[in-house]
Amino acid sequence: MYDYFIFSVQEGLLYGILALGVYITFRCLDFPDLTVDGSFPLGAAVFASLVYRGFGPIESMIAAFIAGALAGLLTGVLHTFSKIPALLSGILTMTCLYSINLRIMGRPNMSLSENLGHRTVFTMLRDSFSGIPESYLRLFFLIGLIFLIKILLDLFLQTEIGLAIRATGDNETLVEAQGINPDRIKLVGISLSNALVAFSGAMFAQYQGFVDINMGIGMVVLGLASVIVGEVLLRGRIILVITLQVIIGAVVYRLATATALNYGYSIGFKPYDLKLFTGLLVIIILSFPVIKAKFRRVK
Amino acid sequence: MLQLEHIDKVFFKNTPDERWALRNLSCVVQPDEFVTIVGSNGAGKTTLLNIISGNHFPDRGRVIIEDHDVTSLPAFRRARFIGRVFQNTTQGTAASLTIEENFAIAYAKGRTRGLHLAISEHLRKIIREKLAEVGLGLENRLRDRVGLLSGGQRQALALLMATIGNPKILLLDEHTANLDPKTAEKIMNLTNLLIRDDHLTAFMITHDLGDALKYGTRTLLMDDGGIVLDISGEERKKMTINELLERFSERRHKKFANDRVLLSTETKEG
Ligand SMILES: Nc1ncnc2c1ncn2[C@@H]1O[C@H](COP(=O)(O)OP(=O)(O)O)[C@@H](O)[C@H]1O
Ligand SMILES: [Mg+2]
Numbered sequence: 001m002y003d004y005f006i007f008s009v010q011e012g013l014l015y016g017i018l019a020l021g022v023y024i025t026f027r028c029l030d031f032p033d034l035t036v037d038g039s040f041p042l043g044a045a046v047f048a049s050l051v052y053r054g055f056g057p058i059e060s061m062i063a064a065f066i067a068g069a070l071a072g073l074l075t076g077v078l079h080t081f082s083k084i085p086a087l088l089s090g091i092l093t094m095t096c097l098y099s100i101n102l103r104i105m106g107r108p109n110m111s112l113s114e115n116l117g118h119r120t121v122f123t124m125l126r127d128s129f130s131g132i133p134e135s136y137l138r139l140f141f142l143i144g145l146i147f148l149i150k151i152l153l154d155l156f157l158q159t160e161i162g163l164a165i166r167a168t169g170d171n172e173t174l175v176e177a178q179g180i181n182p183d184r185i186k187l188v189g190i191s192l193s194n195a196l197v198a199f200s201g202a203m204f205a206q207y208q209g210f211v212d213i214n215m216g217i218g219m220v221v222l223g224l225a226s227v228i229v230g231e232v233l234l235r236g237r238i239i240l241v242i243t244l245q246v247i248i249g250a251v252v253y254r255l256a257t258a259t260a261l262n263y264g265y266s267i268g269f270k271p272y273d274l275k276l277f278t279g280l281l282v283i284i285i286l287s288f289p290v291i292k293a294k295f296r297r298v299k
Numbered sequence: 300m301l302q303l304e305h306i307d308k309v310f311f312k313n314t315p316d317e318r319w320a321l322r323n324l325s326c327v328v329q330p331d332e333f334v335t336i337v338g339s340n341g342a343g344k345t346t347l348l349n350i351i352s353g354n355h356f357p358d359r360g361r362v363i364i365e366d367h368d369v370t371s372l373p374a375f376r377r378a379r380f381i382g383r384v385f386q387n388t389t390q391g392t393a394a395s396l397t398i399e400e401n402f403a404i405a406y407a408k409g410r411t412r413g414l415h416l417a418i419s420e421h422l423r424k425i426i427r428e429k430l431a432e433v434g435l436g437l438e439n440r441l442r443d444r445v446g447l448l449s450g451g452q453r454q455a456l457a458l459l460m461a462t463i464g465n466p467k468i469l470l471l472d473e474h475t476a477n478l479d480p481k482t483a484e485k486i487m488n489l490t491n492l493l494i495r496d497d498h499l500t501a502f503m504i505t506h507d508l509g510d511a512l513k514y515g516t517r518t519l520l521m522d523d524g525g526i527v528l529d530i531s532g533e534e535r536k537k538m539t540i541n542e543l544l545e546r547f548s549e550r551r552h553k554k555f556a557n558d559r560v561l562l563s564t565e566t567k568e569g
Contacts, residue, residue, distance in 0.1 A: 179378030
């Protein structure tokens, strides 16, 4: 019981990084970006293949971050330069990434194991703080990491470029009328978003100790689920609260799915039902305001 | 100074739906001129402003602002010359951002935007002063989201944002049409003040013929993509709404047709 709670929180925090990325595209830019399903495994693949080649975990994570930014840039260019609709741009990049990720890995899955001499941030952490139980150590580290990311993102979203990103999804005409090139702003936003997603993928690879070519399936919807669960819980209006609610949304979402898995067996819930669970959750939350309005009118 | 030379604008060119929004339109507007524009529905008034702002590009002709040929510059590249307020009160501001954040976006106009915090105490002071001058009680609500404001408050904010970066030209597209009469008058007074104090070349589309003659220094009457009447100076001072309508039907051999036009009390016939 206790174990599944602490593991779920850890995983939720890892997904929180991805959810912050999804928040930038879906909410700030109003750009439904499906690149995520490809850039999440991209980050993991880049990380693992670099560690296999003897690079340290820190450099490999930075490389994963940059690779994600490039994937986002491709989607952004497809949309702004080639004028391909948002959804299709993301699908195209995602499709290309499937092959690219296989190329990077050279096989459909890789394991990161201490026995093979692979170092990760978690092995580094354990070696530096040997006195503390490992699950606590991981938890504290992940909380610290996500708050560092949150604070940096909060600051960024309050810079001149950050404001432009947040205004673009709201009112592109205004952004243009204020002398900002909306295309450039979208490129920056989509790149940053996918950089965070890929970073999340690299963290996840280290956390679970392996990379699988299919680990990205459903990640867009998972990120979106986190964002909207957070919105339902906190309804934040200022950016400091909004980023916090995205993280909380990811953790709560992860706890909910873990609970469904742990206790749902009695009603026949299987691990492969998880995506259906996520999909239904998003559908219900998104449809709720419409259904509520209909009900009011009927009365 | 703004020069428009032989502007054609055609939508759906070479298709059965082809539509000429502007036809060989030429016009020179001097600095300090405040031009009001009236005309029937679909006359091309909004298209004219879109051509000036760079939201549409002409099929023929040139747009020259202060001796720069800007004909092919996209909207964001001519934005430092131009401020714009729309009829739709949601169009001039970003609803999910706060008042001060909206202002900060406008304040950075004309500069390359960087990675420093957009809002400083210095800027807050400027914003507070500007808002206090307007007298809508917004100066103490800097951190409120703009989505919470009324249409009039948003329009006032949009006006301040459009003029804060010292543009040369101000484009107003029926910007008081969606407001109640009292708020509309307030916004009109603010508009007048800003245009006068900042020496702006201004264009204002209105469907209120009374306003068209009351405000500004020059009135253009548009029909079917062209300017059919262009009055200023003494002639304009003496002009009444009735006369304006008569002049229109003389020229065009038809009645002025705009279902939304306000004929005030001067005209008796509907
Ligand atoms: N974006 C557009 N696409 C197609 N047709 C347009 C567009 N904008 C304007 N038009 C057409 O151009 C003509 C002039 O429109 P507009 O400038 O909006 O008129 P006004 O503002 O004077 O009412 C109309 O016939 C209109 O249908
Ligand atoms: Mg119009």
